[in-house]
Amino acid sequence: MNITEVIPQDDYVLYVKAEDGRTGFFDVKPYLSSEAFEPLKDKQLFARLHNGGYFVEWDCGADISVDTLLARWSVSR
Numbered sequence: 001m002n003i004t005e006v007i008p009q010d011d012y013v014l015y016v017k018a019e020d021g022r023t024g025f026f027d028v029k030p031y032l033s034s035e036a037f038e039p040l041k042d043k044q045l046f047a048r049l050h051n052g053g054y055f056v057e058w059d060c061g062a063d064i065s066v067d068t069l070l071a072r073w074s075v076s077r
Contacts, residue, residue: 024073
């Protein structure tokens, strides 16, 4: 499964659209306490993400796989 669209939202949430048309919201807040994700507490850094199709990645090296996104997203916010 590919990610076709990912848009950072307020409060460290990602809007995610999969190639099959499903959409959802992924809350990154629980990850912010880990060393890899801590730089993303800066909202400007959080907003600068890269959609790799099978993952979302930030300049600091933090990334989230499509499997994690799809397994833990919610359809409503």
